[in-house]
Amino acid sequence: MEFIHDFTRVLMATCRDVLPIISLIAVFQLLVLRQKFPHPGRLLAGGVFVVLGLALFLAGLEKALFPLGKLMATQLSDPAFIHGTHTAAAESGWTAYFWVYVFAAMIGFATTIAEPSLIAVAYKASEVSAGTIHQWGLRITVAIGVAVGLGLGTFRIVTGTPLYLYIMAGYVIVLIQTLAAPKKMIALAYDSGGVTTSTVTVPLVTALGLGLAASVPGRNPALDGFGLIAFASLFPIIAVMGYAQISHWWIQRKKHGEKNAL
Amino acid sequence: MILKILAQKLKGAATDLLPIVLVIAFFQLIVLRQPLPQLGDVLFGTLLVVAGLTLFVQGLEMGLFPVGEAMAHALAAKGSLFWLLVFAFALGFSTTVAEPALIAVAWEAAEIAGDGGLISGDTAAMESYAFGLRISVAVSVGLAILIGVIRILKGWPIHYLIIGGYGVVMLMTIVAPKEIIGIAYDAGGVTTSTITVPLVAALGVGLASSIRGRSPLTDGFGLIAFASLMPMIFVMGYGLIIFN
Numbered sequence: 081m082e083f084i085h086d087f088t089r090v091l092m093a094t095c096r097d098v099l100p101i102i103s104l105i106a107v108f109q110l111l112v113l114r115q116k117f118p119h120p121g122r123l124l125a126g127g128v129f130v131v132l133g134l135a136l137f138l139a140g141l142e143k144a145l146f147p148l149g150k151l152m153a154t155q156l157s158d159p160a161f162i163h164g165t166h167t168a169a170a171e172s173g174w175t176a177y178f179w180v181y182v183f184a185a186m187i188g189f190a191t192t193i194a195e196p197s198l199i200a201v202a203y204k205a206s207e208v209s210a211g212t213i214h215q216w217g218l219r220i221t222v223a224i225g226v227a228v229g230l231g232l233g234t235f236r237i238v239t240g241t242p243l244y245l246y247i248m249a250g251y252v253i254v255l256i257q258t259l260a261a262p263k264k265m266i267a268l269a270y271d272s273g274g275v276t277t278s279t280v281t282v283p284l285v286t287a288l289g290l291g292l293a294a295s296v297p298g299r300n301p302a303l304d305g306f307g308l309i310a311f312a313s314l315f316p317i318i319a320v321m322g323y324a325q326i327s328h329w330w331i332q333r334k335k336h337g338e339k340n341a342l
Numbered sequence: 343m344i345l346k347i348l349a350q351k352l353k354g355a356a357t358d359l360l361p362i363v364l365v366i367a368f369f370q371l372i373v374l375r376q377p378l379p380q381l382g383d384v385l386f387g388t389l390l391v392v393a394g395l396t397l398f399v400q401g402l403e404m405g406l407f408p409v410g411e412a413m414a415h416a417l418a419a420k421g422s423l424f425w426l427l428v429f430a431f432a433l434g435f436s437t438t439v440a441e442p443a444l445i446a447v448a449w450e451a452a453e454i455a456g457d458g459g460l461i462s463g464d465t466a467a468m469e470s471y472a473f474g475l476r477i478s479v480a481v482s483v484g485l486a487i488l489i490g491v492i493r494i495l496k497g498w499p500i501h502y503l504i505i506g507g508y509g510v511v512m513l514m515t516i517v518a519p520k521e522i523i524g525i526a527y528d529a530g531g532v533t534t535s536t537i538t539v540p541l542v543a544a545l546g547v548g549l550a551s552s553i554r555g556r557s558p559l560t561d562g563f564g565l566i567a568f569a570s571l572m573p574m575i576f577v578m579g580y581g582l583i584i585f586n
Contacts, residue, residue, distance in 0.1 A: 083386075093442065098537055100436035104429070105413065112425050113416045117409070126405020133397025134536060136390050144387020145362060148379070152369055161374070179373055186368075190361035194391075196398055199358070200540035201566070203402065208547055208558035243524060244515055251508050258501045264560045267500045270567030271543075274534050280362075282443065282532065306524035309531040313570060 086142065091135040098131055137196065138279065146283055149187065153288040156180050157295045174238045180292060181231045187284055188230035188312060192223035197275040205268055213268070218320070222272045225319030226312045230285065233311035237292050240299060243307040250314040257321040265324035273317040281312060348396075355395035363388065402540055410544025418552040423495075430491040433542070434569060435484035443532040444479055448472040451525040458521055460585055475525075475580060482576035483533050486568035487542065493564065494549050497556055500564045507571045514578040522581030529577045530570040542566060 109117075117123055155161055156179055192198060202215040236246055258266060285308045293304040370378055378384060417426045438444060452472040456463040461471050493503060515523060534542075542565045550562035 096440070097437075097442075097535060100440060101433070101537065101541065104432050104436055105409065108413070108417075108425075108429055112429075113420060115416060117412050119408070123405050123409055123412075126401045126403070126408070129397045129401030129404060130406050130537065131401075133394045133399075133401055135394070137394030137398060140387040140390030140392075140394055142387075143390065144384040145366065145391070148366055148370070148384060151379075152366065152374065155374055155376075156369070179369075183365075183369055183373075186365045187362075190365045193361050194358045194395070196395065196536045197534065197539035199395075199399060200402055200406075200536075201543055201563075203399075204407070204540075204543045204547055205559070205563070208551075208562060213559075243527070247527065248512060248515075251512065255505055255508070258505060263499075264557070267560060267563035267567070270500065270504055271563045271565075274531070274566040274570035275539055278534060278539070279536050306528055310524075310527035313531050 083139075083143070087135065087139045090139045090142070091131070094131050094135045094138070098127075102127075134196070134279075141280065149284045150287040150291075152183065153284065154291045156183050157288070157292040174235065177234070177238045177292075177296075180238070180288075181234050184234040184285075184288060184308075185227040185231035187288075188281065189223045189227040191280040191284060192226045192276055192316075193219060195276060195278060195280050197278045198222060198272075201268075201271060201275050217323075218268075218272070221319050221323045222276055222316040225272070225316030226276050226281070228319070229311035229313075229315030230288075230308060232315075233308040234288065234292060236307070236311075237289060237299060237304050238296055240296075240304065243310070247310060247314065250318065254314070254317050254321070257318065257325065261321040261325050262328045265321065269317050269320035269324065272320045273313040276312050276316050282309060285309060285312060351396045351400060352392065355392045355399065358395055359388065359392055406537070406540045407544045410541045411548035414545045414548025415552050418549060426491060427488055430487045430545075431484040433484075433538075433545070434487035435480045437535065437538045438483040438533050439476060439480035441533065441535055443535070444476055444529070445472075447525065447528060447532055448475040448479075451475055451522075454525075455521060460519070460521060471584065474584070475577065478576045478580045479529055479533060479573045482572040483569050486572035487565055489572075490546065490565040490568040491549065494546060494556060494561050495553065497561060500560075500567070504564075504567060504571065507568075507575065511571070511574050511578075514575060514582075517582065518578040519581050519585045522578055522585070526574045526577035526581070529573040533573050534566055534569055538569075539566060542569070 109115075157177075161179075198219055199215075202213075202218045205213045205218055206215045232246065236243065261269070289304075289306065289308040293299040367378070370376055413429070417429060420426075449468075449472050452461070452468040452475070455461050455471060456468050461467050489503070493500065514526075518526070543563070546565045547558045547562035550556040550560075551558045556562070
């Protein structure tokens with residue numbers, strides 16, 4: 081009974097999210113374009129699948145994975161776990177947080193693989209490139225980018241170094257890579273930064289950031305807890321362009337010509 | 343036949359989810375050494391997630407992608423730049439302004455600004471600050487899709503616009519009030535929801551493939567990148583105007 085209540089709530093919220101899109105398309109169809117879509121029944125069924133699927137997905141995450149993931153994020157950043165005692169030893173260095181970095185990186189990788197927006201973009205990219213960009217290749221590359229980004233992001237919270245230094249350095253790397261990377265991959269690489277941070281990753285990452293900032297001595301959750309999302313958006317760009325560069329170089333070297341596989 | 347396809351799709355979704363399950367099990371059982379709490383709930387939830395992901399991917403192929411592409415082709419065929427740009431702006435604005443993640447972030451930002459004494463701490467002032475933040479993010483996403491569509495039409499290389507945009511972000515970071523910077527960077531990430539992304543990707547690819555001389559891969563992608571970049575600039579701009 082409780083589940084049905086939860087599911088209805090999530091379903092209503094998803095419907096509300098879709099409402100502006102449906103109204104916009106309906107207004108344009110009726111007033112501006114005045115022409116029918118091909119296969120309206122199929123489109124409608126697809127729309128219902130998307131809304132139902134997303135609602136089930138979110139309800140399931142809320143029931144199973146979010147509570148557990150958030151609990152683990154707090155447990156791992158708990159002084160009792162990190163220092164082995166209940167009194168926070170202010171002077172234990174950044175190495176004491178080893179498992180926090182590993183958890184951040186691994187959970188970043190895992191949630192990115194399950195991220196529906198990334199699945200959608202990888203699907204499109206594979207379609208328009210006639211299969212030369214593999215869906216799994218792109219998704220794993222982006223996930224590695226998020227993993228590195230979150231590992232570094234949690235390290236930043238622990239050490240308390242300013243956010244903008246990392247972001248600026250990241251932008252400079254992106255800039256240099258943009259000049260050198262194969263031109264056809266650039267737009268896709270930039271897009272990968274935007275799709276990593278939605279339904280699955282954001283709630284877990286926010287819990288981790290705020291929990292960590294609250295438990296490390298001398299950090300302020302309001303100032304240091306933010307910024308993990310920025311890391312998770314920046315590093316996939318570097319990863320995808322890096323991958324494109326490496327595979328381009330590899331192909332050039334092997335003179336394989338026919339396959340620009342990602 | 344149908345069962346076989348269904349089994350295949352379910353298997354795909356289960357593979358997508360496997361890493362999360364493994365990571366959580368590893369940390370819970372080996373690192374934290376604690377039993378899995380409420381195992382029944384967790385299993386049931388995981389099944390729901392797998393079923394949901396299967397339906398979502400099926401719906402993408404059947405509904406969301408074709409609708410986005412059909413809109414792109416119809417608008418391109420109509421040949422009216424005005425309506426295409428109106429559609430682009432409205433798509434970005436309307437999907438962002440009511441986004442729950444954005445509402446949450448805006449309110450959090452208002453609380454931080456209220457505690458820091460940047461705005462007066464009463465509810466009315468905080469609500470108007472949060473509302474202003476939401477509107478500026480929504481306008482910025484609308485403009486981002488609009489500029490992205492113009493780029494596809496004109497065939498401008500994306501890197502000039504993005505590098506220019508990052509340059510502006512860096513400059514604004516130097517002059518903007520410190521309290522807004524973290525929020526601004528995160529605002530770029532929360533704007534692109536799971537339903538908007540496939541639609542926007544299909545719109546871009548559809549437009550690029552219906553205009554002669556544009557490549558769907560090089561020109562069709564990039565709209566999402568603009569939608570993540572613009573909010574950072576606008577939120578820092580909002581901070582500059584409000585706090586000074």
